[in-house]
Amino acid sequence: MRIVLAVCAGLFWLQAQAAVPVTATIDRSVWPERLETPGLFDVASRAEILAFAHELYLSEKLDEEGLKQRLGLRFVNVPSLNVVRHRLWLRLLENYQNAQKSCEQDANFCVLVEDMDQLRQRAEEFQVSNDSFYANWARPGAVFHQRYLNELLFMAALFPQTSSEIERYNSDEMSGDEMPDRTFMLNFESGPSPVYGGTDWLADFMRQQKMTATFFVLGKSLQERLDSTSTTSLQALYRQQCVGIQGWEYRSHSQWLDWQDSVQRSAALVQRVLPDNFVPLFRPPYGHRRADSGDFFRAEHLRVSLWNIDAEDNTGRLSAEQVGDRVLTLMLLWRKGTVVFHDVANKAQSALPLLLANTAQSELIWDDCRNISESPVEQGPQSSEEAAPEGE
Numbered sequence: 001m002r003i004v005l006a007v008c009a010g011l012f013w014l015q016a017q018a019a020v021p022v023t024a025t026i027d028r029s030v031w032p033e034r035l036e037t038p039g040l041f042d043v044a045s046r047a048e049i050l051a052f053a054h055e056l057y058l059s060e061k062l063d064e065e066g067l068k069q070r071l072g073l074r075f076v077n078v079p080s081l082n083v084v085r086h087r088l089w090l091r092l093l094e095n096y097q098n099a100q101k102s103c104e105q106d107a108n109f110c111v112l113v114e115d116m117d118q119l120r121q122r123a124e125e126f127q128v129s130n131d132s133f134y135a136n137w138a139r140p141g142a143v144f145h146q147r148y149l150n151e152l153l154f155m156a157a158l159f160p161q162t163s164s165e166i167e168r169y170n171s172d173e174m175s176g177d178e179m180p181d182r183t184f185m186l187n188f189e190s191g192p193s194p195v196y197g198g199t200d201w202l203a204d205f206m207r208q209q210k211m212t213a214t215f216f217v218l219g220k221s222l223q224e225r226l227d228s229t230s231t232t233s234l235q236a237l238y239r240q241q242c243v244g245i246q247g248w249e250y251r252s253h254s255q256w257l258d259w260q261d262s263v264q265r266s267a268a269l270v271q272r273v274l275p276d277n278f279v280p281l282f283r284p285p286y287g288h289r290r291a292d293s294g295d296f297f298r299a300e301h302l303r304v305s306l307w308n309i310d311a312e313d314n315t316g317r318l319s320a321e322q323v324g325d326r327v328l329t330l331m332l333l334w335r336k337g338t339v340v341f342h343d344v345a346n347k348a349q350s351a352l353p354l355l356l357a358n359t360a361q362s363e364l365i366w367d368d369c370r371n372i373s374e375s376p377v378e379q380g381p382q383s384s385e386e387a388a389p390e391g392e
Contacts, residue, residue, distance in 0.1 A: 019072035024148035046109035053123035076157035084156035164287035176337030186213035219266030242369035244281035313347035320350035
């Protein structure tokens with residue numbers, strides 16, 4: 001049975017690699033207003049929520065064959081897609097109701113939404129007239145949300161056979177949905193970089209901004225940096241920041257036979273070298289982890305930390321400006337969550353300062369990296385005991 005499951009998971013992985021969706025990007029200059037007040041943040045947020053809801057509504061008119069064609073997949077897991085769509089609708093309803101609290105200050109994109117039926121109706125009706133102040137945003141916004149929805153539906157169509165950040169396997173896993181409205185947390189992963197690289201710049205920038213972030217490190221890279229410098233140097237590097245683990249190597253932890261050793265070795269190294277910075281979080285590379293891994297992580301006193309806003313700054317497909325615009329648009333859409341950059345890439349060094357400048361007057365909260373939620377807000381689609389494992 002394990003061999004069959006491994007073969008099936010491998011086939012899903014190959015299918016996924018062959019049909020990766022186009023990354024959603026948008027030029028934020030098409031939006032006519034700077035986010036100079038919390039109210040203007042809400043206006044833009046309402047627009048992004050309604051635009052995404054419109055695309056989500058339209059996608060539900062596709063049958064299974066239509067979804068396969070749209071996503072470029074030979075197989076789609078329709079029950080998984082339905083679970084994800086339902087969760088997206090719930091988030092959109094919550095987000096819109098939060099965003100409409102400022103409608104008395106500015107009525108743009110304010111429509112009556114008191115329940116799910118009304119949200120779905122508003123999503124169906126949504127359009128921006130050609131003579132609107134926001135007309136230049138309408139078409140690029142629609143393209144962005146169609147492509148971004150494709151990213152999400154693509155992952156949902158392959159889940160749970162191919163794991164990702166799209167859903168949780170159990171209630172111990174964190175996704176970013178646990179945070180209050182207008183609250184975000186910064187993550188950097190795949191580090192540390194070589195000396196004087198991206199990790200050094202970003203950690204120093206965080207301290208300059210009096211902010212904290214969680215740096216998810218690879219054990220092998222941390223060991224190499226330790227060998228070339230010293231424990232004292234690493235402690236200075238991550239001063240005032242948090243350090244989680246991403247395994248020993250950047251490899252899928254759903255099919256790697258030594259995945260448990262990868263996690264344990266990395267955790268032991270960080271706790272030995274950076275005891276004051278260590279946080280008990282594991283960030284699975286590619287979002288890949290085994291469906292039955294919950295008991296292992298509980299025994300190791302670790303929690304799986306997923307994310308809901310991916311900067312896509314390590315793909316080589318986006319410029320630093322596109323990275324910043326993508327992240328800002330997703331922050332407007334989701335209104336809270338975990339924002340992921342990669343400290344070994346060089347895009348974050350340009351994108352992050354611009355992002356912070358563009359949201360400085362929006363009264364957002366960048367949460368302290370040590371604020372780890374104790375209890376997730378919802379149970380995942382299936383428990384680790386019920387889901388079929390991806391591994392050996």
